[in-house]
Amino acid sequence: MPGLTQRQLKAQETKKRILDTALALFGEKGFDHVTVDEITAKSETSKGAFYVHFNSKYDIFLEKFKEIDEFYADFMETLPKEMKSYGKISLLVKSQMVYLRDSLGKDLLRTVYVSALIPNKSDYFSNMERQLYKLVYKIVEEGQIAGEIKEDRSPGELTMVITRCMRGTLYDWQLFDHFDLVLEGEKFIQAILEGIQKEI
Amino acid sequence: MPGLTQRQLKAQETKKRILDTALALFGEKGFDHVTVDEITAKSETSKGAFYVHFNSKYDIFLEKFKEIDEFYADFMETLPKEMKSYGKISLLVKSQMVYLRDSLGKDLLRTVYVSALIPNKSDYFSNMERQLYKLVYKIVEEGQIAGEIKEDRSPGELTMVITRCMRGTLYDWQLFDHFDLVLEGEKFIQAILEGIQKEI
DNA sequence: AAATTTCAAAGACTACAGTCAAAAACCGTG
């Protein structure tokens, strides 16, 4: 790996210092109560340095979201082969919700859902969901071949419907207080699954 | 109505001038490309006046959203009594999407979906959706009584699922380019309806 | 090893939403 010049090494170190400081501060005080100036002061860098390494305050999270791919990889591995396709989808939704709730947290996720709607911001969703999309597509496709899922909709369409369920639930998590993310996720996906699975 | 003093009248006039100017500018250049200073300059008022009449830049829309209740009222009236409950829901979703697309527009709706996620902003959704919620609840409840809709979920739960579909679809409208709101809304609600309606 | 180029880092500066204390316009009452 390291064919890095001294300069690149130093830059990388600066980036890491900013990142760690920022995440620590966000954890302490919440995203909106931390200013960029505060981050640069505490990390002993400068505003200029911050914006060399990150395109915006939101961008800090892109790094964090790389972890999500590990989650999907893990999930894929531990998924029992013999499970029915709707069982797999149901399990995926549940695991995803538990993961997002416990490992990323509501505040972090909120910033994603906000920034995805703001023009000119990096596109977190495509980063975050490309893997998810593939995973669901695969399950649906296999489910249709195995005759467990109706074939009146294409795998692409069904994937869209299923992932939209997740986004809708995650959005509502932000909207409502006392919202049980995992429970609501299950209820919602259950309703969809009943509509798309073949009768026995 | 007018037991208004000259002062109250003038204030009302100022508010209207700000509102009209703002909406015109938003229409021209899009929400993010209009500044509050620009609005106050063009409406020949001041920043102070603006913030007396509106709590934030987003708040301008609250006024616009009052129109939504008229839409629901109209819908309720023109809804054929003899229609099946899932036909009603399907029609509601379709009309709603057409209305939001054509009368409010994507940009305006985006600001709602953003501001709903930002703490301390007025709660547009509860304004916007209280009527919707009631309407759906009523249809679902009647559907269950008429034996058209499964009774394994409460009307409240089903209402939540159905309105969440709408929110999910509207959110995705913002997210993806070349997204046919009406078509996608129909597809999504269709999938849900197949899951919740009783077999014949 | 001197000259030139590159690029991270610095921090002053801009743009803009939102605040606030003071002024102006208006109202009712003696």
Added chain:
DNA sequence: CACGGTTTTTGACTGTAGTCTTTGAAATTT
């Protein structure tokens, strides 16, 4: 109609994200 109180209006001010020009040290070329 003058005066004390009330509401509207004003614009200077604040806070913060993000930009831009400048600086200096490391890398590269001669």
